[in-house]
Amino acid sequence: MRPLTPALAKIAKEQLNEIPERVEQDLFILRVWIRQQIHLRARTSDEFLIAFLRCCSYSLEETKKRIELFFHFYNVLPQIFYNRLVTDRILHMNRCGIHIYPEFPKCDNNTALLMVRCGQFSRKQHRQCELIKFVTMAMEIMALENDNANVAGVTQIVDLAGIENAFFHSFDHHTMKMWYFWIRDCLPLRIKQVYFINASKDMLRMMQIQKFFQNETDYPMTVLKTTEELYNHVPRKCLPEEYGGYNGHIAECIGYMEDTLRSYKTYFEEDILYGMNENLRSGDVIPYEAEFGLEGSFRKLELE
Incomplete structure (x- = not known):
């Protein structure tokens, strides 16, 4: 894990619940969980998993959900997420x-x-x-x-x-x-x-x-x-x-x-190795499946 500046380290600790001494344990838990998911093929590099942990304020359950959604979208928008190559x-x-x-x-x-x-x-x-x-x-x-x-x-x-x-x-x-x-x-x-x-x-x-x-x-x-x-x-x-x-x-x-x-040329070439087998996926309905079945309402922008 790259060392953070003092200012960022303070934000990571106070707002994201990042405890440097516990990061390795969290990474280990996520890697074990990923290996156990027969439907999921996910990246497991430190940088990738830490980005998700920080985004989810180090909630392991929220991190797992977000990783699953991330790779689920390879199937939702194949015209976007397949063949993402540096051309x-x-x-x-x-x-x-x-x-x-x-x-x-x-x-x-x-x-x-x-x-x-x-x-x-x-x-x-x-x-x-x-x-x-x-x-x-x-x-x-x-x-x-x-x-x-x-x-x-x-x-x-x-x-x-x-x-x-x-x-x-x-x-x-x-x-x-x-x-x-x-x-x-x-x-x-x-x-x-x-x-x-x-x-x-x-x-x-x-x-x-x-x-x-x-x-x-x-x-x-x-x-x-x-x-x-x-x-x-x-x-x-x-x-x-x-x-x-x-x-x-x-x-x-x-x-x-x-x-x-x-x-990142090689990184995106390796995208083909990752994704989700929907036939093996079980569990709750993916949020977007319910959300986009309705027109819904739109929030108004703040004008200044």
């Missing part, structure tokens, strides 16, 4: 700067900074499933590599500049709902705060984006009327220079992510 098309999507985080993305509250720039996505160049596949790969890497992310959580900035309301209507809504369920209940990362910036007046008025978030989400989402308002929430020193900060350039973020993706 030229994935690298090209990264170079578009759709989904970025600086090499040192620490915010004042120790969360990692993640930026999504929707306007950089071109439907002429890439398909929806390719976008989601790339983002799942990038966020999984973030969970394994970035201690600020897997201990303190993630502050996400969604830049809506350059898009129209029709942009969201062009996506398959069912797949989008399933993707956000994966982020919320499967991915070993905790999204602590989401800020939307550069939304058009029509988009602000119609609030189209709320349709992509279920009311059970446990992190606040805020639409900011101006980019300058972002500085009240995320200091300039945390942001890339293109956003008025001095935490590197977007090109550096893209380069860092490309190097990291290439270093």
Whole structure:
């Protein structure tokens, strides 16, 4: 286990119940449990299991449930989770700067900074499933590599500049709902705060984006009327220079992510070894099976 900074170690202890002397025991228990599950083929590396333990505040039962859901989704969204490979098309999507985080993305509250720039996505160049596949790969890497992310959580900035309301209507809504369920209940990362910036007046008025978030989400989402308002929430020193900060350039973020993706080439090639045999699975209904059988209601975003 990588040693944490004093600030992160304090958060891990006080908020996540992490006791360094007990981590090896927890890892041993999880590995034994995984070997006993005839339906489950799961990764067992320290980094992978610790990311899940931290996300679940070291509750072994919650960790087991989240690991099962994570690999169950290989069958739920096979178009996303099978053949997640570091290909030229994935690298090209990264170079578009759709989904970025600086090499040192620490915010004042120790969360990692993640930026999504929707306007950089071109439907002429890439398909929806390719976008989601790339983002799942990038966020999984973030969970394994970035201690600020897997201990303190993630502050996400969604830049809506350059898009129209029709942009969201062009996506398959069912797949989008399933993707956000994966982020919320499967991915070993905790999204602590989401800020939307550069939304058009029509988009602000119609609030189209709320349709992509279920009311059970446990992190606040805020639409900011101006980019300058972002500085009240995320200091300039945390942001890339293109956003008025001095935490590197977007090109550096893209380069860092490309190097990291290439270093995970073998990791994603080994994805084929993992998953779940649904015929051997028993137990309760997977939460999404009940959740997405209904339209449900959507929480409203907080406007500032």
